[in-house]
Amino acid sequence: MRAIDRKLWRDLWHMRGQAVAIALVVMCGVGTYVMFLSTLGALRATQDDYYREYRFAEVFATLKRAPESLRARIAAIPGIERVETRVVEPVRLDMPDFPEPVSARMVSLADDAPHGLNGLHLRAGRLPLPGRADEVVVSTPFAKAHTLHPGDRFHAILNGRRQALTVVGTALSPEFVQQLRPGSAFPDPKRYGVMWMGRKALGQAYDLDGAFNDLALSLRPGADAQDVIDRVDALITPFGGLGAYARKDQLSHRFLTQELDQLGTLATLFPTMFMGVAAFLLNVVISRLVTMQREQVATLKAFGYGNGAVIAHYLKLVAMIAGSGVLGGTALGVWLGYALSGIYMEFYYFPWLRFSLQTQTVLEAAGASFAAAGAGTVVAVWRAASLSPAQAMRPEPPPRYRETLVEKLGIKRWLSQPTRMILRHIWRKPLKSALTVLGIALACGIILTGLFQRDTVGYMMNVHYGMAQREDLSVAFTEPTAYRARFDLAGLPGIEHVEAFRSVPVRLRHGHLDYRTTIRGIEPHGDLQRLLDTELRPVAMPSDGILMTDHLGKILDVRAGDRIVVEVLEGNRPLREAVVAGLVKEYLGVAAYMDLAALNRFMHEGPTISGAWLAVDHAQLQGLYARLKGLPRVAGVAERVQEIRNFNRLMDETMLFFTYVSTVFAVIIAFGVIYNSARIALTERGRELASLRVLGFTRGEIGYILLGELGILTLVAIPLGLKLGEAMCYYIAQTMQTDLFRVPVVLVPQTYAFAVAVVLISALLSGLAVRRRLDRLDLIAVLKTPE
């Protein structure tokens, strides 16, 4: 090995503490980047492959009932490659192991074309035999939740008739990567599932033999989706078509896409912060190193090493630090990526996950690391190398100190000499001090970002389920029903209070913007379902006009008083205008509301309801379930407590992961910044401190002079970090605005306390690590060496 390279290794060994601290920060940056991007890459690749291999349709439509003969006319539309007519119906299930009501979406499978659109990925068993009305394939998560295997049986209410079904297989479908009960925000495989039955059998059960009520289409390459949609709409409207829509509006796909986009944003935010910190640390550490070695640089140059060689020498050093960070970070990122993808696999049902580390991701991360490291170093090294050797050989002039502003304010006489030294030292390099503060503040902020989701979600759940949606159970009818059904429900034992609602599927239009959702007609002055304004005060339901969720208001770009077009996607599909009466605050879903009576008037119908919210006596819940299951018109029952529980279960895992990861990362940053600052202060001021010891200062006193500075910087950084953290949380919340839910920024006092504690403890540990060196300060050696 060349002598100059030996020097490199020995320097590296000598500064190993600092090198490790910096490498760890780089590792976090690369780790988060690789984690997010490899997860994102894996999910995107899986999504693509899955969609392609299982022929996920590109245009969808539902209608009331159309004869099979319509199929040929649809197929003739230019741009369509493949048409699949289907029967899709909501069904109620009676699971032997489970007393609560369970509902499912029953989808038909083409009997004759096994390789049709939205193909099933069979996990077990086989497909139903053509014509068999008692055979179903159930979705894998549902099967798991109920431990169903091929051969198991349960009962379902098909078109009002109770029927025994045999599970012949379990499967996944690209159409249901996310399986959400309509109107629900979280998967609940125990109470909601998807299942598939042969087309003929299902059609017969629903009097749709030779007819269909659902369409899935694929397009030829280059086809104009909107044109196809318009033509399909023209054909199906007479048959109760509810408006065809493209894949981008398909629920499962839409949620997944929004989620992946979010992930993409996080994938840049965190690594950028870490790289910034790493660049800063490398800058201060290497500047200091080079300053300390300026005579060595001069000597090297005196003996004929050129500027290039000197710069390369230090860049190699930096590259080794950054390089080990990149290696460690890649490993960390893959490990975390597996964990994160695992979490995603709980929310999204993919048949497989093609997790692979993309070379490009690693190269990008490495490139960014080396660029950050290089940027942090080159200036420092260049400054040293460009000095003429004769100049560099001379000792640096003593640093210039000035009285600080604080002292000038006239409180000087209150400050001891050591305190003045601390202040002047901070003041001497304002930029460096400021960056140190920023680094510590970042650590503090990162903790908030890791914990805020937990706080926020708790708050969201409180608002949504505590203040707005307060029923115990909600019941949905299979079809619009006369208002008096409300009294049938109220008469059931155990029911304390009933509020009815009407749900109408609509497409809302404002200018060129439109959105498919439902309008809920609700009873005024309700107690179970309340609408809240932005201050979370209950809003009185206006007797006319539409109230809508603020998020929907944003999507449609409407304000109170605007007129919108309501295209009803049910019955004879009237097209009407309505006035937006106002916006309400809702964190979940994208709903619009009207007064129940007003909605009935709007629909030109008599008093009609689609379901009801119930407050029940919990002691009688089991009996109530049985009775509700017995009611012919009830399509499904949802229990609020269960929703909350499901949600918490899912969230806990995710949140724990992020809390854990962000805390560890924050500790690394805090430690990296504080420890490095302390070490640098020690090398810069070792002589000064040793001289003070010789003059009779105690270890405690010089410890105060050295670490007091960091103490002050840490204390300044903490409030700043809390503010910074809030800002980052707002940014993240901003990126998490999806149709499924919007995230407010809520941070509870314990979270702030935790963040402060983590930073203080990291500071303390770094202080102690340096304090140990301070205690071993060699007075003679320090004083002997020439400056």
Place this chain on the structure above:
Amino acid sequence: MPEQASPPPLSAPAPRPIFEARGLTKVYQMGEVRVEALRGVDLDLYAGELVVLLGPSGSGKSTLLNILGGLDTPTSGTVRYAEHDLTVDDDAAMTQYRREHVGFVFQFYNLIPSLTARENVALVTEISQNPMTPEEALALVGLAPRMDHFPSQMSGGEQQRVAIARAVAKRPQVLLCDEPTGALDAQTGVMVLEVIARVNRELGTTTVVITHNAVIAAMADRVVHFGDGQVVRIERNASRKAASELSW
């Protein structure tokens, strides 16, 4: 005492000087303060001679030496080494010049603390054309047994000898020593001077030694007296004393 530079002792016809400095000035501007370190230096040095540069502190000796060694450039004037113009402000050319021709010995040794004696020498031999091995160079200064010691494990004299080994290992044409004995006691100082004299004698290296110590002047071919940024006078010694005969 001759006023002008004269030819080296051994060669009969006056050869061309290897170093030729004319009207050298060096001005340091430090904020308000202007320091004239050199104010018009004319000096010729001849191949193979050993010159001692004597003068009070601050008189500009190191400044001159640095310029001769290509570590610094003059503010005005010309200086030439063989066919190299040393006034050009071209870092690459200067680096090349130092790498090929010059060996330095500094007052404070300037060893790389993270490298052993052998490695400190290797640092230089690895980038030169026709060097000795580090072992040979260290043997030359009598340090073969301490080859694998780090600077912190050696005395000042030993470190200075490593520095000399490092300077001579590439067989430079020029050896520039800035107060090589400044930090040493007399006995160690003599040892170091012996090494320098031997290198000068055996390798024919043109050698310049800066010192405060007038006693050392006796070992030189010529003594250049320096004062206030100028050459005050130049003495030629009738005979060189061996370093071992010196004492102070």
